[in-house]
Amino acid sequence: MGKEAKTNAMRMLDRQKITYEAITYECTEFTDGLHAAEITGTPVGRTFKTLVTVGRSGQHYVCVIPIAEEIDLKHAASLAGEKTLEMIHVKELLPLTGYVRGGCSPIGMKKAFPVLIDSSAADGGQIYISGGRLGLTLCLKSEDLIRVTGGKLGSIVRA
Numbered sequence: 001m002g003k004e005a006k007t008n009a010m011r012m013l014d015r016q017k018i019t020y021e022a023i024t025y026e027c028t029e030f031t032d033g034l035h036a037a038e039i040t041g042t043p044v045g046r047t048f049k050t051l052v053t054v055g056r057s058g059q060h061y062v063c064v065i066p067i068a069e070e071i072d073l074k075h076a077a078s079l080a081g082e083k084t085l086e087m088i089h090v091k092e093l094l095p096l097t098g099y100v101r102g103g104c105s106p107i108g109m110k111k112a113f114p115v116l117i118d119s120s121a122a123d124g125g126q127i128y129i130s131g132g133r134l135g136l137t138l139c140l141k142s143e144d145l146i147r148v149t150g151g152k153l154g155s156i157v158r159a
Contacts, residue, residue: 047127
């Protein structure tokens with residue numbers, strides 16, 4: 001990446017000696033995951049988005065699902081051991097995680113939250129996630145993502 005500044009996600013992967021590829025693209029405002037995958041040429045089926053939810057208990061959960069899918073909040077709540085989960089408001093994202101909408105990575109948030117990862121991520125091979133800022137995608141092994149986040153696998157997308 002040359003002289004470009006590393007994100008918290010990249011620093012955390014470096015500290016854990018996890019190999020990754022940083023893919024950058026021109027982006028100055030929120031771009032949805034499908035558009036970002038189109039720009040970078042990453043496979044849609046292996047590109048995941050990060051969503052932040054809050055349970056009835058007040059605990060926050062980070063959900064990682066394929067970009068073309070919608071989260072099933074009932075299934076995610078069940079996996080989290082909560083009665084219900086709801087999405088946080090976008091204005092809460094930056095103060096809570098340190099990341100902006102469209103640049104939210106499940107790795108390297110301000111605070112470590114429980115991470116729920118859709119089971120399709122464990123299909124093996126590479127996975128593409130946000131790198132922690134707009135215009136940055138990280139490619140790493142799916143098992144490394146699960147390990148570094150302490151992620152819990154389960155079916156959390158709508159059927």
